[in-house]
Each structure stands twice: as C-alpha cells, then as structure tokens.
Amino acid sequence: MNNNELSTKPHYQILDGLRGVAAIIVVLFHLTEPLASSHLDNKVNHGYLAVDFFFLLSGYVIGYAYDDRWDTLTIGGFLRRRFERLQPLVVLGMTLGAIGFYFTDSTIWPLIHTVPVWKLLVVMLIGYTLLPIPLSMDIRGWQEMHPLNSVGWSLFFEYIANILYALGLRKLSNTALSCFVTLTGALLVHFALTNPNGDVTGGWTLNVEHMRIGITRTLFPFFAGLLLSRVARPTRIRHAFGWCSLLVAAVLFMPRVGGATHLWLNGLYEAGCIIVVFPLIVYIGASGVVHSRTEERICQFLGTLSYPLYMTHYVLVYFYVAWVSNHKGITLGQAWPYALLTFSGAIVLAYASLKLYDEPVRAWLRRKLA
Template sequence: MPQTSLPSAAYADSKPHYDILDGLRGVAALLVVVFHLCEAHATSHFDQLLNHGYLAVDFFFALSGFVIGYAYDDRWGRMTVGGFFKRRLIRLQPMVVLGMAVGAALFYFQDCDMWPVHAVPVWKMLAVMLVGMTLLPVPVSMDVRGWQEMHPLNGPGWSLFYEYCANILYALVVRRFPKWLLGVLVAVSGAALIRFALTSPSGDIIGGWSLTAEQLGVGFTRMMYPFFGGLLLSRLVRPGHVRRAFWWCSLGLVALLAVPRVGGTEHLWQNGLYDALVVVVLFPLIVWTGASGTVTGRSARVCEFLGDISYPIYITHYPLVYTYTAWVRNHGLTLGEAWPAAAGTVVVSVLLAYAALKWYDEPVRRWLRREFM
C-alpha cells in the first residue's frame, strides 16, 4: 500500500478493507445464530445440527489476526500502545455494553428447568450486568444461570474476552516478533491445539467460556493458533487473484461447519482431528482466498451489509437464543414444531443488529473518536 503522511488514527482508517473478509465474518456470524438455535433441540454433541458451528469462533480469531496485522503492523512508528488500545476499545466496547444490557433486559423472560432464573435476585443480575459491561469475567460464584459462563447474561462475551487478550499480547509483545519468532509461536500454538483436539474428552475443541483453570486453558489454546496464525499469514503471504472468492469461501465455510459429527462415540479423536484440520489448515486457506478476491456491484453490497452486521449480531443474538431455548424447553418442542419461531429469531437477530449498528454503535463510536482520538 502507498505510504501517507496522515496522522496515525486517520491513516489507520484510510486503509481499504478486505471487503470479502468482512462479508465472510457476517456469514460466520449468521451460522453462529443458526448453530445456537439448533443447540436448543440437541441432546448431545452427536445429534446437533450444523454440528461444527462452534468452529466459527476459531474462524473469527483467524480473521482478526490477519486483519490486525494488515491494519496495524506498519503503524507503530506513528501510533503508541495506548493509541492502539483506545482504537480497539472504541471499536469493540460499545457493543459489549449493549449486548450485556440486552441480556439483562431479557433475563427474566428465560425461566425454565435448565436455569430457574426467577430465583435470582435483581441486585445479583444487575451486578453481573455491570461487571459484564467491562468484559471482565464473572467468577463461578456469581453465575446466575448455572452454566458457569464467564458472561452468563450474554454467553458469547467469552470470545471477546480472548479477543482482548490477543490484542494485548499483540500490542505489548508479539508485534515486535520477527517473522521467524512469530513462526515458532504459531508452530507451538498449533501443536498445542492439535494435541488438545486429539485428546479432548469430548472429542472436540468446544470450551473456553468459564473462569476456571481448565476452561481458561481451553480458551487460550483456541485463541493462540488462529489469531497469531492469521497475523503470520498477513506478514508472509501476498494475496493472489481468485475469481468469485466470496461465494467460494462462503460455500466452503458453510460446508465445513455443517459437516456431521465425525467418528461417533467410539472414536472421539476422529472428530478432534477434523476440528484440528479445519482450524490449522482450512481456515487459513479460506482467509487467504478471501483476501485474494474482489467484489463489485451486488456482491460488494452483500459483503458490506454482512460485514456491518457481523459484530452486532454476534454480540446481541444470544439473549434471544436463551429466550427461545427457554420457550422450547417449557413447551417440549422439536425443531420441526418450532422452526417458524427459530426462523423468526434469526430475522429479529438481524434487525436488532442493524438497528444497534445504525442507532447506537456508529453514533457512539463517532462521538468517542471525536472526544478521545
């Protein structure tokens, strides 16, 4: 990219986006919504529809690492660590606050046998909301749902916690790594991920959302390879020229996440091997392919829309899923019986995300940039 004399904040915003990667983030976010809705009807990991939807989180980490490297690696002569943190907080934190508020607003509509929320005092729910708005993990003793989530009002906050950890590691330490040392970090992280995937007692890499030693280990294992692998990819590999990259990548992403459970109950390691193959090899390939394409016309508008709603839908949809799950449990409904409500929940999730983007997130971020950048 040509150099410019713009100040660091303006310069960082002047770089063109990888439109296809924005679009793929939106595709993955919609798949997460569908995965979570299907989870309400599953009895175990083995009969879950869109079975590998949990891997979308690992795809988000890979995308983030690649984009962070592209956006910031050549900025450090004009940008301080504090400036980087301010930019990331302005980008991410407003929707974290809104997501926790939505979770609190819907909490008492989610009572069911899985989580009897009517027994939770309002003061405790509000305390969890306020802590959650900082994205600091809630200890197990403050769990108000019974799933031991570090953010029990809005479960997906756990992955944003690790996103913040990755950004801190990048800004304080890893940005200074030469390519060979970053390669060593990625290789060690990849080996740890593969080992965990092959030996996991559940036969997958699901986990990371609890503030326990075991689950923190899972979360960091899931974050380290894809995020820093994406960063290494941005430094080592020049994008090529791939036609129809967005559509091929979207199809590949849907196919990888929709693959049924591999290996059954007798060969758990086989599903772990599948998870490792997808995260270690195929996700970087999709990121590179997406970065290697261009979009125009209708495809460009689709990517722009999907990119715009990707983060808002990810961080606001789960309170709706909790509510849907409680309704399904209370009425003993199958997916065949409840699919109109499930489809409606997807539509409401998209509308909520778009409204949050236009009426809250974008205005708040503009104000924060004026005041603090």
C-alpha cells in the same frame, strides 16, 4: 494517529462478507443446539468453530492494518482504537441480557427465581468490563463467565490476544512468530485429540480447564492470522466470495466425524479446519476481487452486520431456548417457525443496534478519546 491515516489501505471487502456469513451460521447453530439430543447430532454440528475463524480473521486484519504503523502508533493508541471498536456492543449486549433476564423463565434455569436485582446489576456492571465473573456469581446456572450474554467469553479472549500483540508479540520476527505459531498449533492439536469431548469447545467458564481451552483456541488462530498477513502475497482469484462462503458453510455444517466411538477423529477434523482450512479461506478471500456492485453491497452489509449480530443475537436465543425447554421432545420440524422468528428478530435487532447505537457511540468515542 488519526482515522484518515488508518483508512489509506485497501479494504478487504470479501473478508468482511465472510465474517458475516460465519456470524449468521453461529446464530443457526445456537437455534439448532437446544433441539439436539447431544453434542453429536446438532444440525449445524461445527458451528462453534466460527469463533476460531473469527480469531484468525482478527489476527489477519490486525496485522494488515497495524503492523507497519508502530513508528507513530502507541500501545495506548492501539488499545484505545480496539476499545472504541469492540466495547460499545459489549455494553449493549450485557444491558439487553439484563433487561430480558427475568423474562427467560424456564426449568433449566432455576437460579433465575432466586437472583435479587442488586446481584443482577452487579453482574451486568462486571459484564461491561468483560472481566469474567467467578462461579459464585453465576446467576443463570450454566457456569458461564458472562451469564447475561453468553458470547462475551470470546470477546474476553479477543482482548487478551490484542493486548499480547500490542505489548510485545508484534515485535517478533517472522521466524520467531513462525516458531510461536507452530508451538501453539501443536498445543491445539494435542488438545483436540485428547479432549474427552472430542472437540475444541470450551472457554466460557472461569476455571483452570476452560481458561486453558480459551487460551489454546485463541493463540494459534489469532497469531497464525497475523503471520499470514505478513508472509502471504494475495493474488487475484475470481469468484472468491462465493467459493469461500461455500467452504465456510461446508466446514461449519459438517456432521460430527467419528461418532461416539472415535471421538479423536472429530478432534482431528477440527484441528485440521483451524490450522489448514481457515487460513486457506482467509488467503483466498484476501486475494479475491469483488466483481459487481451487488456483490460489493452484500459483502458490505454482511460485514457491518456481523459484529452486532454476534453480540446481540443470544439475547433472543435465551427466550428461544426457554421456549424449547418448556416443550420437551419438540422437533426441528415443529420448532422451525419459532426458530425463524428468532433468527429474523436477531437480524433486525443487530441492524437496529448498528444504526441506532453502535455507529453513533463509536463516533462519539472517537471524538472524546482522540
């Protein structure tokens, strides 16, 4: 299947824009996270739910783009296209993380002083594949499967969802898929209500607990998005981008629910957002119409920037986190100039990565792998 065949369907510009809105909020979450005294009082308290939103968006778009093309599309062809789209920025993010590794010196990462260059390079090369590294290879001390670019864990589970879709779950009837989504939704609710942390965070460590969390966080939203793409019939909704952006921001900026005494309430809130609110946002976004050239340009810019921003911003956040940790007790009011500088740098780095690296490399891969 060539690229022209895949580009004949109308493009959901508003969904692209919403992906960019969520990516920006992820950056803000990571900038406020080191200033919080605990997971209960982050100023962008539910920013991590953007990952679950991304999974649902991905399932919806994959279903819309590919579900009716399997008469001519092979499993290898589908996975090759996903590789072309996702992998170049995976490689760049890991490379930039390795370049900056020794410069993010801080007391919170004492292991950095002990890591030989050969081990750093091995971790980087493994990171290129997105295969998770074991705890014995942790070179930062945060017990992450990708210590050179923290966000790599979600791409690992994105690939798992894509592979499961290609290998067989795409063949499920709508009834069977509804049963599967219901089951995975029940597992998500159970986890959200019983997790000792009172939330759905986790998935970034190579152990049984985090693998369970990562799979739980991935299966429902991705395949709920796939089901939504099959059964929902978008209408025409005015001002959808503005309303959906406000909804995304409201969900992700919502303060902690229930506090330290009623953790299950926060889990219930997060499960409700993933199971009810996010599909509603995607449906409204898919039903929306771009009303002006300005809105179209905003959605296009946010959409093209979203993935590079997500995959490269943490390279700069490492420097910011090190600075905050070296200035104990600093407040948001004191740190905001450095946070703004990091945020601005992340936008510039993402745009440069898109234009100077991602787009040219993807074009080259399309030619080579066609």
